[in-house]
Amino acid sequence: MTRRPFKTATCNELLDTFYARLRHVSVEKLVFSGVGKRDVYNITAPFVHDGEEVILGRVEERDSEFSQVFFFTLRDSVWIPRAHTHTYNLQDPCVTRIKGELIVGGVEVITAGDDPQKIVSWVTQFYRGYRIDSMRHFSSGPAMMKDIRLIELQDGRIGVFTRPQGEKGGRGMIGFTIIDSLEELNEQTFLEAEIFQDQFVREEWGGANEAHLLKNGHVGVLGHMACFDRLGKKHYYSMVFSLNPGTFETTPVKIIAARSDFPIGPGKRPDLQDVIFSGGLVRGEQGRAVLSVGVSDAEAYRIELPDPFLEYEQ
Template structure:
């Protein structure tokens, strides 16, 4: 763990390091059925709950950002909507387990009162329950804040990652705080979280997408780092870092996957072609890990890569 102040590196600098270290990988495109002609992307990592393997995915028309989140189960390598399961009018799902309870989050879009087709803001919503079929809403993030993530820490408390923008966060920084329990999760918690400094240069931004409790009690963070090019096209890359929750010391960001790792395919818009969105990661225990990603806001993939968290333990 570094004790010197971290100097943020640009996406370009991080990519130079990434491409200088080739790694063995296996790529699999996920196949979905039962959703009509809609795209499924920005998936969570698969997880076992109630005796079955499930994942959540963002489901929407190619020309729309009004999406639903479905629970999917897999049969013969095809993922289909879980039978008789509630869907949520949300974007970009996330999951975690806290004290045995399933926590599901997602982004609700807010539309204009005068024009219901125009999105004017968004709010992260959280649901909890011990069964997929009995999740109850219990908390909402502040307006315009995405990428809020939760994790149960070694001492039973809850780590909270936030994504402030504007005066405190520019285009998007990562914040962190600790609360005693989920009962303390409220808007003030999100707003008051300490911003992790020197992670991104001012022109770029990032966010946490999933948190992993490491064997030493630190937290491995899977996230994204992003930038614009001169044509205002977005470029999103999967990245990781670790944080000591007791001191908030962090390691430098490193990129672990890029759009070029995946086959060419459709994109939602021309400005989103070079975008991958980290949805979740499964550590295999053999030095390898499987990363779940949304690609170009149109497809979903799994990619097996070297376990990016080993060096932090």
């Protein structure tokens, strides 16, 4: 498999490029009701189901990591839980469609046997179905792996993005493999994915959050990249890159949004203030797109910005 060589850039180097570009953006905060005093963040992009717009969101107490994933619908500019709909004890939802079937994923936290408040691991869980009300579990990721994402490719096969850590993936790298059907989505598939070695420097990390099939058959990947500063605070940015699924060649990562794009607001913890989490992207007309993000692990926003995938379709 061929690769076009390029120098791996740090978060700070990519930020310099990001802030040097002039761009027009429009920001909207999402308002939620029906979940008590809990925060809603790390939302997906909206999709249409039974004629109405739906999003998934992580719902959580400010001082807790134990969350639920809700399906929300829009009523009078407020997002409310979809009526009579099952919730999932998961974090960080994702959604896609494979051969017309709805695929929903999220991260289940695993607690210590002697301490139900102590999180010791996590597993990404996947559900499938043609209707929200009839989803069934069909696959689980390996222990300690978040940011697993799926996409139906131009030839009908399924692309699988992974995010190994530890000995194989450091703080978090992106892997990719291709399978013929959802029945092949198992732990071996996730663990054997090829890892892209040139996207992040060793001290930094990132992951895929959503994948888009582009007009040329390539895959536009929406994700996040992150780093620590000298004080140990985390900094997360929205980023994109393009993948040729025929050769596994990727383009360099580029940052498309930062916490500074959004108003000052509450955060889950002080070290998470400069964090945004890419939830999903809707490509629109006239070279624009709308990005859905979680902000500071406490709020949900949308930002309209230049379509970051257009250049990959040239």
